[in-house]
Amino acid sequence: MDEYCLPRTQVPERLYRVQYDKSMTNDVEKGLTANNMQTFTEDTAKFGSAVENHINDYNDEGTSMFISTFASKAQAEDWMCRKWRSYGKGAQILEIETRHLGHGFVYRAGEVAQALELDTSYTTYDDLSSEYLILHFIPARAIVARRAKMVTPKLEDDASPAPSPQTGSISATVTEASTVTKKKPRNRSVVVAQYQCSEYSDNGSRETSIRSRR
Template sequence: MDAYVCFKSNVPDRLYRVNYPGSQTAFSRTTGFSASDTSKVYDNNELVEFKQAIEDQFTWSSRASSPFISLFSDREHAENWGCKEPWRGHEGPSNDWSLHVIDTTRLKDTNRFFKLKQLLEDLEVKIPDRACQHIGGAFLCLHRIPIQAIIEERNPEEVKKGKRKEQSVEFDYLAEYSGSEQEGMEENYSTIFEKNIENNW
């Protein structure tokens, strides 16, 4: 397993975690994030088990205990995924999730990180089609992320408010338009903005 650990220089200084109900990764405001299995380490002769654990990590139906914590490297992707609340299926939004920003510079000397894209290429692991959207930017952290490394937390309303603020900045570029023409351009921007959220979770 250690042969596939990311070099420190390849781990972004900021990674993002969406905490949501039903996740196997536990969160505590005193200790931080903990994988469901905080002791498992795969030896060189357990490559098959290591590959299976990676596949299970990105399979919704799997309830296998995991030593990994899934992380996003792109904040917008994490926010969009959280706003979609895919863990709720067809039940509709509940706004009971949170976005956490992790400062990995506090962890690179102590924690082991893995890049999903590299694991898939090196180990020829297959993950479900539904999870393929995460291949480019997903990282896995082994076992724990201490609370000291979590430097920011946002609830759903704060995340959405930030997105609305970004949208209003976009509308500043419409100052040259007026009246019905400006309203039409704003509507176009809103449609594009909502479509991006829908397609990029």
């Protein structure tokens, strides 16, 4: 695993994590913890298999030793809108300052996939090229902001009917946006955003609008 770690100088200063209710990554008081906190291997084949399972989202029993993040906030927002059906109650975007990680086990997903010739059938080029995998743990001090929370409609046990796919869009309203620091830094704005995530059209295109106020 050490062989594929990025040097500190190549890790982006800020990464963006989509944290959602049914995620394999746990959001706890001490930070974000991967579902599998024990595994560490120097076997290249086992490492490659773990990365392949993670990026394609077919891990056995829903376990992974990695936490996915994006270098681009726009890509994180795009991923969040495309995956809204899987969330349960909702999702939010966390901003992570990598200088506070406390360890150097960060991997560029696309680079590892190319080097080890991994199967990338169940992900997209845009996701893979922006995705960074962090091993095991992200401490709370590294999470500098929680930018927005998107609440998805209940698809079951709801008195109102679920949105029809024919409508082409579904609104997701932000219910929470706050920084995680106890003392709010001077001049820091809290962004409240409303995400409107449209269904894909027949040609695969999708429009996503994001309105924000400070």
